[in-house]
Amino acid sequence: MKAIEIENLSFSYTKDQEVLKQLNLEIELGSHVCIIGHNGSGKSTLAKLIIGLLEAKSGSIKVMENEVNEKNIHTIREKVGIVFQNPDNQFIGSTVRDDIAFGLENRRIPQEKMDDVIDEFSKKVGMFDFLDQEPSNLSGGQKQRVALAGVLAMNPDILILDEATAMLDPKGRKEILTLVSKMKNDNPNLTIISITHDIEEAYLASRVVVLSDGKIMFDGIPNEVFSHYEELLNIDLDIPFLVRLKRELKNKGIDLDDAFNEEEAVRRLCQ
Amino acid sequence: MSVKFENVSFLYLPKTPFEHLALDGIDLEILDGTFTAIIGHTGSGKSTLVQHINALLRPSKGKVLVGDYVIAANEKKVNKLQELRKYAGLVFQFPEYQLFEETVLKDVAFGPKNFKDSEQVALEKAKKALSLVGIEEALFDKSPFELSGGQKRRVAIAGIIALEPQILVLDEPTAGLDPQGAKEMMSLFKTINERGTTVIMITHDMDNVLKYCDRAVVMKDGKIVKIEQPSELFKDEELLKEISLEEPHIISFAKKLIASGMNLELNDIKDFDSFIAQIGKARSVK
Amino acid sequence: MKNIALGRYVPYDSFLHRLDPRTKLLSLIALMVMIFFKFSSTAMNFFIYALLMIFIYALMRISHIKLKTLFKSLKAMWVMILFLLIINVLMPSTGPYFDIFGFKLYHNAIYNTLYIVIRLVMMIALTMILTTSTKPLDLTYALEWLLHPLKYIKVPVHEISMIISLALRFIPTLLEETERIMKAQSSRGVDFEQGKLKDKIRAIVSLIIPLFISAIQRSEELANAMEARGYDPSGQRTRYRKMQWQMKDTLSLVFIAILFGGMITLLITSFDLFLMMGIVL
Numbered sequence: 001m002k003a004i005e006i007e008n009l010s011f012s013y014t015k016d017q018e019v020l021k022q023l024n025l026e027i028e029l030g031s032h033v034c035i036i037g038h039n040g041s042g043k044s045t046l047a048k049l050i051i052g053l054l055e056a057k058s059g060s061i062k063v064m065e066n067e068v069n070e071k072n073i074h075t076i077r078e079k080v081g082i083v084f085q086n087p088d089n090q091f092i093g094s095t096v097r098d099d100i101a102f103g104l105e106n107r108r109i110p111q112e113k114m115d116d117v118i119d120e121f122s123k124k125v126g127m128f129d130f131l132d133q134e135p136s137n138l139s140g141g142q143k144q145r146v147a148l149a150g151v152l153a154m155n156p157d158i159l160i161l162d163e164a165t166a167m168l169d170p171k172g173r174k175e176i177l178t179l180v181s182k183m184k185n186d187n188p189n190l191t192i193i194s195i196t197h198d199i200e201e202a203y204l205a206s207r208v209v210v211l212s213d214g215k216i217m218f219d220g221i222p223n224e225v226f227s228h229y230e231e232l233l234n235i236d237l238d239i240p241f242l243v244r245l246k247r248e249l250k251n252k253g254i255d256l257d258d259a260f261n262e263e264e265a266v267r268r269l270c271q
Numbered sequence: 272m273s274v275k276f277e278n279v280s281f282l283y284l285p286k287t288p289f290e291h292l293a294l295d296g297i298d299l300e301i302l303d304g305t306f307t308a309i310i311g312h313t314g315s316g317k318s319t320l321v322q323h324i325n326a327l328l329r330p331s332k333g334k335v336l337v338g339d340y341v342i343a344a345n346e347k348k349v350n351k352l353q354e355l356r357k358y359a360g361l362v363f364q365f366p367e368y369q370l371f372e373e374t375v376l377k378d379v380a381f382g383p384k385n386f387k388d389s390e391q392v393a394l395e396k397a398k399k400a401l402s403l404v405g406i407e408e409a410l411f412d413k414s415p416f417e418l419s420g421g422q423k424r425r426v427a428i429a430g431i432i433a434l435e436p437q438i439l440v441l442d443e444p445t446a447g448l449d450p451q452g453a454k455e456m457m458s459l460f461k462t463i464n465e466r467g468t469t470v471i472m473i474t475h476d477m478d479n480v481l482k483y484c485d486r487a488v489v490m491k492d493g494k495i496v497k498i499e500q501p502s503e504l505f506k507d508e509e510l511l512k513e514i515s516l517e518e519p520h521i522i523s524f525a526k527k528l529i530a531s532g533m534n535l536e537l538n539d540i541k542d543f544d545s546f547i548a549q550i551g552k553a554r555s556v557k
Numbered sequence: 558m559k560n561i562a563l564g565r566y567v568p569y570d571s572f573l574h575r576l577d578p579r580t581k582l583l584s585l586i587a588l589m590v591m592i593f594f595k596f597s598s599t600a601m602n603f604f605i606y607a608l609l610m611i612f613i614y615a616l617m618r619i620s621h622i623k624l625k626t627l628f629k630s631l632k633a634m635w636v637m638i639l640f641l642l643i644i645n646v647l648m649p650s651t652g653p654y655f656d657i658f659g660f661k662l663y664h665n666a667i668y669n670t671l672y673i674v675i676r677l678v679m680m681i682a683l684t685m686i687l688t689t690s691t692k693p694l695d696l697t698y699a700l701e702w703l704l705h706p707l708k709y710i711k712v713p714v715h716e717i718s719m720i721i722s723l724a725l726r727f728i729p730t731l732l733e734e735t736e737r738i739m740k741a742q743s744s745r746g747v748d749f750e751q752g753k754l755k756d757k758i759r760a761i762v763s764l765i766i767p768l769f770i771s772a773i774q775r776s777e778e779l780a781n782a783m784e785a786r787g788y789d790p791s792g793q794r795t796r797y798r799k800m801q802w803q804m805k806d807t808l809s810l811v812f813i814a815i816l817f818g819g820m821i822t823l824l825i826t827s828f829d830l831f832l833m834m835g836i837v838l
Contacts, residue, residue, distance in 0.1 A: 038449050039420055053781050077787045089775050090782035094694045094726050101797035106787035108795045136729040139313055150786065166447060169313050169475050170517050197449065236451040241520045248547045254554060262524060269550065270531040327740045353746060361744040368734075369741040371766035381763070385746025416770070430745060 001065055003029045003158050003191040004050060009059035011045060019045045021214040022059070029064075029157070032184060032192045034202040037211035038236040043195045044085075046211070047162045050193075051080050064157060078107075081151035085163040087143035091135040096127055096146050099135075103154045121149040125179055141172025148179060158191040159183075166197055177201060203240035210237070223260075274301040274324055274359075274438065274471070279333035281319055281493075293319040295493040297333070301471060303437075306464045308480040308501070309473045311490035311514065317473045318364070320490065321440045324471070325359040326352055338437065357386045360436030364443045364473075366427035370415040375406065378415050379429045386434060393433075400433035401426070404459060421452040428456075432463070439463060441472040445479070457483055477519045481505065482542040489514060502538045521546040528553075566692050572805070573620040573690040578699035580806040584813045585687050588613075591820050592676050592683075597827040599668055604830065605820070606675050613682050620690040627682055634681075638674050645670045693725045698800060716790055723779070731772065738767050 004027040011020040019042045027033055037043045048054040050061055052073050061068040066075050084090045093099030100118045109117065122128045125145040135143060144164055151159065161180065165173040177198075184190055194201065202208050208225040210218040212235045218225045226232065226243040233239065239247075242265060246256045249269075259265040281294035294316050301307050309317045322328040323335045326342045326349045334343035340355040349355065363369065372378035376397050383393035401411065404425040410418065415426055428444065441460065445453035457479055464470045464483075474480060480487050481501045489497040489504070491514050497504065505511070505518045521543060525535050534553050540546045568574075573581070591609065596602050617627070650663035687696070701718035708714050739749055742763045749760050822828070 038451075048781070051785050053784060074787070074789075077785065082785045084778065084782055084785075086775075086778055088730055089778035092723070092726070092779070092783055092786070094692075094722065098694070098797065102783075102788070103786040105794045105797055106789065106792070108793060111795055111797060111799055114795075114797050134729070135726070136733070154787070171312055171515065199450075236449050238450040241524070244543065245524070245547075248543070249550065252547065252551045254551070262527065266524070266527045266531050269528060269554070270533050322740065325744055327743060353748070356744060356746060363737065363741040363744070366741060368767050368771055369738060369745070369763075371763050371770075382745035385748075434745070 001029060002062070003027045003031070003064060004193070005060075005062040006050075007060050009046075009049065009061060010057050011042075011049060011054065012057060019214050020049075023214065023216065025209065025216065025219075027191065027193060029191055030189050031207060032205050033194070033207045033209060034205035035193065035195045035209045035211060036197070036199070036202050036237060041211040041235075042214040043211050044162055047082060047160050047193075047195055050160065051082050052076050078154070079156060080158045080160060081154055081156035082160040082162055083144065083147045083151055083164040085166050087140040087147070087167060088135065090147050091143050095132050095134055096122065096138070097131045099146055100150045100153055103150050107154060117153050121153040122146075124152070124183075125149040139172065140168050141175050144168060144172065144176055145179065148176070148183075152183065157189070158193065161192070161194040161196070163195055163197065165201075173198070199238040199240050203242070210235075273303050273336075273338075274469070275299070275336040276320075276323070277334050277336070279323065279330045279335055281316075281323070281328060282331040283319070285331070293493050294323075294330075297493075297495060299488060299495060299498070301469065303469050304464070304467055305485045306461070306470045306483055307472070308484040308487040309471065309490065310475070310477075310480060310487055310516065315490040316493040317490055318442055319493075321361065321442060321471060321473060324438065324440050325356045325361045327361070353386065357434050358436060359438040359440060360431040360434045361440040362428055362431045362442065362444060364446060366430075366444075367420065367423035369430070370423060370427055373414060374412050375401070375415050375418070375426050376411040379426060379433050382430050382434045396433045396435065397429070400429040403432060403463075404429045405455065421448055424448060424452075424456075428459075436468065438469045438471065441470065443473050443475065445474070445476060453479075477505075477517060478521075478542070481519050481522065481540075489516070502540070506537060525549070565689065567621065567689045569621045569690075571620050571690065573616065573686065575805070576690075576809060577800050577802050577806045578691050578695040579702055579800060579802075580809050581687055581691055582696070582699040582703060583810060585683055587813050587817050588683055589680060591817060592679050594820055594824055596823060597829045598831060600831040601823075601829050602668075602672065605823075606679075609679060610675070613679055613686070616686050617682060620686050622682075622685060622689055627678075627685060630681060630685065631678065634677065638670075638677075641673050642670045645673075694722055694798070695800070697722045697725070698798060702800070713790075719790070727775070730775075731768070734771060735764070735768060738764055 004025065006023055006025040009020055009023040010018060012018045023046070035043050035046070045054065049056055050063065050068065052068050056068075063076050064079055066072045066079070068076055091099055092102045097118055100121060101114055104114050104117060118131070119128065122131055125148055127142065127145050127149060130138065130142065138146070147164075159180075165176050168176065180192065180194075184192060194205065196202060203222045203226065205222060208218070208220065208222050209216060210225060210232065217231070217235070218228055222240070223243075226240055229239060229243065229247055242259075242262060245265065246259065249256055254269070256265050256268055259268055276297045276299040279294055279297040280292065283289070283291045283293045297320065309320060311317055319328060323330060323342065324337055326335075329342060329346075329349070330344045332344050334341060336342075337355060337359050340349070340351060340358065342349050342355075370378050372381055376394065379397035379400055380393040383396045384390065388396065398411070406422065406425055406429065410422070415423060418426065424444075431439070439460070444460070445456050448456060453476075460470055460472065461483055472484070484501055487497075487499055487501050487504050488495055489499070489510070496514065497507070497510055499507070505522045510516075511518060521540060522537070525537060525540055525546065528550070529535050529537070533550070534556065535549050540549055588609075594605070596605060617624070645666040646662060648666065650665045652663060652665050654661045654663040656662075691699075697718050700721070701714055704712065704714045704717070742760070743749065747760045747763055748756065749764075752760065
């Protein structure tokens with residue numbers, strides 16, 4: 001079984017501009033995939049299509065063998081959780097506690113069981129001490145941690161991060177990324193799809209998909225994808241530090257090609 | 272003529288349960304024509320600090336001198352407030368949210384008109400500012416809401432640049448832009464700075480601090496903990512740790528190289544190019 | 558912006574704070590109705606008002622509201638009270654009057670004005686007691702419970718209560734946003750405090766349009782987030798917040814019911830304490 005199977009997916013908001021063009025993509029269960037692309041490349045649209053917030057014009061999306069359509073929408077949303085970009089606009093409850101409870105209420109979890117779940121997941125994201133706080137007293141990073149707790153409390157098979165760290169400061173960003181990788185360690189079966197601008201985050205993923213103009217431009221392991229240096233710069237994407245370093249040093253006649261991490265690069269440079 | 276903070280404190284929402292000392296005894300001087308970075312974590316008082324420069328906030332204690340203008344505590348009115356706001360232009364974080372006019376050109380001309388420029392002069396200034404930020408003429412008569420995110424940001428920044436301020440204050444101007452857009456934005460500010468405008472910028476991006484700024488003001492809990500040249504700042508391991516500041520990637524890598532015996536001059540590393548040049552030099556000497 | 562403290566929830570641990578919001582809401586309604594009862598004589602009216610005021614003052618003490626706070630919130634009402642007085646004085650009336658240089662100031666006019674002012678003060682005090690002792694969200698739940706029967710005539714009670722609680726959740730966010738946009742426009746030379754009418758209108762437009770646009774964007778993103786987390790307005794949901802009905806709620810309601818019943822009895826029997834005692838005012 002695949003986590004996501006997308007076939008010939010097309011989508012447009014207006015008649016004359018297609019955002020996604022005949023897209024094909026498969027994502028394995030338990031994998032950690034980063035989807036990168038410049039603004040307007042269609043990456044966030046893709047996330048909304050997967051979770052059924054938008055409807056495809058043509059083509060099909062399957063989430064764990066369930067076709068995404070009106071009839072299956074409840075099943076889809078049980079399997080997929082998503083954290084959006086804006087920390088304020090996805091904080092629904094009046095306190096941290098109520099926000100985590102919101103999804104549980106929708107799931108019709110019995111009230112007696114909710115407190116245990118809320119305690120468990122707020123502890124996991126380090127927000128247990130803030131359970132009775134209102135969102136206006138929390139930082140952006142803390143709100144995103146609450147959003148993550150709210151989504152994980154519903155026990156999804158697939159977690160989509162739709163630029164979840166884009167509006168955070170470096171500290172908040174780091175906290176979220178650490179948290180996500182901890183979640184992944186605790187539950188290796190969790191499929192993570194991270195839509196991101198953060199090129200260093202993408203470099204650490206097991207697979208990178210580059211979207212450009214509604215099509216997949218590159219798809220593969222990070223080292224392979226980022227070897228397409230010029231093409232990526234051409235579509236306004238950044239390059240991971242190590243890749244750029246190796247590239248620019250090579251132009252100077254210093255070859256580090258097989259250095260797979262920074263320590264190795266340091267060792268070779270100082271030989 | 273400069274920006275000067277003299278023992279400035281700011282009490283947020285005094286006499287309420289939310290009372291909080293956002294600035295605590297700030298002494299700071301920013302010289303004309305410099306490019307200064309204000310850094311520190313969210314909540315350290317950076318935004319509160321810069322909002323004193325054009326008197327959006329008034330000190331609870333102490334005083335702020337901006338050019339010839341004085342903003343002192345306990346004074347109900349700031350003398351020549353409008354003039355001050357033209358002298359020191361402030362670009363807020365995510366400034367695209369302030370757009371409201373029917374066309375791009377009108378929106379940028381809105382500021383100059385408020386400062387009593389005639390319609391014609393305001394439009395001239397607007398056109399100049401728009402071309403400076405790289406918005407082509409074809410977009411002038413479009414609604415600002417039809418533009419892409421990056422274009423909106425430029426238009427909003429042009430709205431302040433059109434005031435032709437002597438001091439340009441920027442609150443995280445590159446947040447949320449894609450890398451290319453951010454780069455263009457930063458070189459725009461450098462150009463403006465080179466024309467003689469003082470630039471004061473709040474940022475979380477240490478690469479930009481290193482590459483563009485003369486000085487960095489480091490804030491924590493409403494206090495200034497350090498004022499330093501960026502290259503010196505990133506050498507101060509203890510401070511970096513104390514305020515959990517992430518140094519630029521090139522600096523952390525260069526430090527690793529130095530630790531492994533390479534002979535690099537940290538002070539000469541400003542950006543990726545100079546970093547590569549340094550490595551090349553060190554290798555060839557060997 | 559955050560210091561608009563009127564009627565804002567203040568987290569004390571008083572008897573009133575601990576009461577179930579439903580009890581408080583029902584009692585408020587009952588008391589509000591009682592305020593508007595009109596008894597058989599002027600003296601009787603003022604007597605009952607005095608009793609009610611003492612009771613309300615006691616409630617204020619219990620919920621830690623100072624008289625000063627109440628008067629502060631009445632400040633804005635002075636103009637209205639004056640206006641009411643003038644209207645009442647100018648209205649033709651009957652009965653005894655004071656003759657002030659040929660102008661007939663009827664006793665009734667003074668009484669009527671006083672009634673309105675007293676009712677107003679009591680209404681504000683009662684509302685204040687409710688809102689300072691009850692979290693907005695609990696109030697929403699109580700309201701939803703109260704309106705529950707309307708469900709059967711197809712009133713979307715749940716949706717209404719969800720809308721209210723979301724509005725409450727976003728008020729601080731929107732206030733912050735308002736402040737931010739005002740500052741941003743001030744930096745572009747807008748003067749929100751003074752200026753000619755034309756400038757004032759422009760200033761407000763420069764605030765309202767960005768505010769609307771961001772609110773619309775927020776609501777769209779919020780709707781997405783709610784839907785993605787499985788919210789279905791027509792579907793069944795469980796409830797995390799359970800209201801706890803306790804003995805003290807029952808007793809409080811019984812007390813209010815007795816009070817209410819007593820008043821009704823007085824009203825129906827046209828009982829007049831003063832007439833009985835042979836005092837005629």
